Amino acid sequence: MSSFKGSRALKPRLSVLAKGPLEVPSPTESDWPKDDEKDFFFKDLDRELDSLPQPYRMINKLVNYLFDRSWEIIEERNSLREVEKNWTVPAIYPPSAEIQFNKMPGGMAVSQDYVFIGGPKGFSIYNLHNYKKIYVLEKFKADVTSIWATDLGNDALIVPVDEMGIVRLFYLSKDSLYLIKAINEVDDPSKQSTCVKTEISQNGDYAAFFFQGAGDVWLEVYKLPKELWLKEVEHPQLSLNQKKKTKQLQLNTPDSAVTESIEMGLGPSVGPNSTQDLTISLKSDLKLSLPVFVMRIKPPKPIAGTTFKSPLEVFAKVEDYFGIGSGQNHFIKDVQWEQHMEIFYATYKKHLEGEWEEEPLSMATFHFFYTNSLMTTPMDVKSSSGIACVLGVHWTGSHNFFLYSLNKTPKDKTDYENVWPCAAPIVMSQISSFSSYLALVCEDGVLILWDLAQGFLFGVVALPEGCFCQSIHFLRFFLVHKGQNVYPDHPVKFEVMCVVLCTDASLHLVTASGTQGPTSKVLVDRPVIHMEEAICAVAPVPALPGMVLIFSRNHSISLMDVAKIEVICAFSAPMCRQQAMPWKPLFVVSPHHPCFLLHGAHSHDQTTSTDDPKNTTDSVFYFNFEDYPLLKDISKTCTISQKALDFSQMLSVEKRCEQFLQKSIQMAKIQIKGHEQWSRLRKYSIMLQRELLKK
Structure with a gap:
């Protein structure tokens, strides 16, 4: 068989x-x-x-x-x-330096010359150029969990937030550190509010803090008197005498009890013109001017019935028309609203019989804008260029993006001056440097790009099906010149680039210009098999044109050129602690210098368990791009003059339209001349034919 x-x-x-x-x-x-x-x-x-x-x-x-x-x-x-x-293994570079800590840092921030790292009961200041510790402040009641810093000329504004949610303002000038105010600290712990988010305008003119407490949330906006701070710091004795005469109230904070001058470390000078060692001390005798409260913003009220009896009464009693047509203002009678709710509950009764979960508090995302084209400015209000004048806010689950004028006094009504409605709830927003461009990301995966300076809509682009935005970052506009990415040394308008990280770990590059709508292309596909290679964070590198840092779940860090869609190099740091997946890296990229800092934990004794906290050391690793051969030349030759470029590539939309019209006129003239020549040729040929017939 x-x-x-x-x-x-x-x-x-x-x-x-x-x-x-x-x-x-x-x-x-x-x-x-x-x-x-x-x-x-x-x-x-x-x-x-x-x-x-x-x-x-x-x-x-x-x-x-x-x-x-x-x-x-x-x-x-x-x-x-x-x-x-077929793979090309990229060069892997180790960190240039390491700063060790006894505990995990509570946030990092950088300014022109300093690194600020949150820690136990305060924060520490390091020299960005030689990474040496120059000052430590440990006078808070709780550890610092996050910290922000903004350059104010040669000085810096430091904003730490501790575990109790208390936010403080510090002013750093040369060798002196000043406590300005603890914004939300109160004597009664039961009335203590918690700072959830902080936003400082790029020039340090305004600050906004999002608070929550006692089952309520709100947004507070302050104007920062940085010009007064500069004068008070330069002439401290004159400022002290003036404050004594006017009998100003002193700061009511626990940190005001600090009377001694603390010198925690020495280090080389970080100032541009100083050559001596720098010693920073806390100045508690001089109280700088307090921030000026501008307004308090609360979430939009839910839709409710109105007491108006007729439309005529509505138009007679409504003071302004802002928000009408956006879905924000509704004038529905109580009876109609009750009938609507009864119909809704009757229709979806079987789905509503379960236990009701408590609705979470609404969260706000807010940005400072520097253009007056978003709203009408009163004639008596003087606005200076480069100073924030508008605050944009959107709330969780809201379709609307609200715009508030910052040219207000505490007596003015806290009403929005403009509202931009979207077809779907806004889940994320991002602005570019000095708020030239705005990106609104909707719940359905649609990305809306705005040119705020010109009031121009670039367009709308939809992410691929199943992709939802996780983070978005604007890139400074760059060009590819002779195979190298370069920044033009002159301002470029109507050009925008941004990288979008989706929830499926895919990375996209979205570009748009004034002459064509936004387009999207994939830089990194979503992983299918090796999920440990999925991207968990992305950060642009301002010092390197067209470059972004990519952080993966397996603790790998790479530098990608988005123009060529290739990995230039990788960075390695000894991080052996097995952290929870996905990895949430703590890092900060300097906007002024070619470097970035990364937190990591590593073991000095490889023979013992790496999961043992006693065997690991928390460190901040410093990566200086100029120390690496591949990146040294890129960081030094990252700009190009206008003369070295083809001028037609960098023309604005107005100039391009003008050139197009001129070329069209020239072509029309050529066509007219050609038509005349053709007419003469026809006449001459007809004349020749007649002469031939006569013969």
């Missing part, structure tokens, strides 16, 4: 069994005997295995499963080896 066994992937497996003896067929097909189909029958080989008794039947299935799975792994490894043959 004989059988013909098919592939294991084919189900069911059949065997053809013949009845009777087998014969060797002759070479000629015509001499082959004609078999009768009745003499054959089919038998399923799996039935033979299924008829085995236990536990042999289970063992057989496990062996088959292991064989199939092993074969899949072998094929996957072979395909991966084929791909790796």
Whole structure:
């Protein structure tokens, strides 16, 4: 008997069994005997295995499963080896320096010359150029969890937030540190509010703080008197005498009890013109001018019935028309609203019978804008260029983006001056440097790009199906000149670039210009097999044109050129602690210098367990791009003059339109001349034909 066994992937497996003896067929097909189909029958080989008794039947299935799975792994490894043959392994650079801590840092921030790192009961200040500690403040009641810093000329504004949610303002000038105010600290702990978010305008003119407490949330905006601070710091004795005469109230904060001058460390000068060692001390005797409260903003009220009896009464009593048509203002009678709710509950009763979860508090995202084109400015209000004048806010689950004027006094009404409605709830927003561009990301994956300076809508682009925005970052506009990315040394308008990290770990580059709508292309596809290679964070590098840092879940860090869509190099830091997935890296990229800092924990004793906190050390690793051969030249030659470029590539939309019209006129003139020449040619040919007929 004989059988013909098919592939294991084919189900069911059949065997053809013949009845009777087998014969060797002759070479000629015509001499082959004609078999009768009745003499054959089919038998399923799996039935033979299924008829085995236990536990042999289970063992057989496990062996088959292991064989199939092993074969899949072998094929996957072979395909991966084929791909790796074409890979170019990037250069891997170690950190330039390391700063060790006894505890995980509570946030990091950088200014022109300093690094500010939150820590136990305060924060520390380091020299950005030689990474040496120059000052430590440990006078808070709780550890610092986050910290911000903004350059104010040669000085800096420091804003730490501790575990109790108390936010403080510090002013750093040369060798002196001043406590300005603890914004939300109160004597009664039960009335203590918590600072959730902080936003400082880029020039340090305004500050906004998002608070929550006692089941309520609100946003407070302050104007920062930085010009007064500069005068008070330069002339401290004059400021002290003036404050004594006017009997100003002193700061009511626990930090005001600090009277001694603390000198925690020495380090080389970080100032641009200083050559001596720098010693920073806390000045508690001089109280700088307090921030000026501007307004308090609360979430939009839910839709409710109105007491107005007729439309005429509505128009008679409504003072302004802002928000009408945006879905924000509704004038519905209580009876109609009650009927609507009854219909809703009757329709969806079976879905609403379960337990109701407490609705979370609404969160706000807010940005400072520097353009007056977003709203009408009163004639008596003087606005200076480069100073924030508008605050943009959107709330959780809201379709609307609200715009508030900052040219207000505490007596003015806290009403928005403008509102931008969107078709879907806004889940994220981002602004570019000095708020030239705005990106609104909606819940349905739609990205809206605005040019705020010109009041111009670049357009709307939809992310691929199933992709939802996780983070978005604007890139400074760059060009590819002779194979190298460069920044133009002159302002460029109507050009925008941003990288979008989606929730599926795919990375996209969105570009738009004034002459064409936004387009999107994939920089990194979503991982399918190796999920540990998924991207968890992205950060642009201002010092390197067209470059972004990519942080992956497996603690790998790479630098990508978005123009070529290739990895330039990678950075390694000894991080051996097994952190929870996905990895949430703590890092900060300097906007002024070619460097970035990264927090990591590593073990000095490799023989013991790396999960033991006693065996690990928290550190901040410093990566200086100028220390690496591949990036040294890029950071030094990152700009290009306008003369070295093709001028037509950098023209604004107005100039391009003007050139286009001029070329069109020239083409029209050429066409007119051609038409005249053609007409003369026709006349001449007709004349010749007549002369020939006469002959």
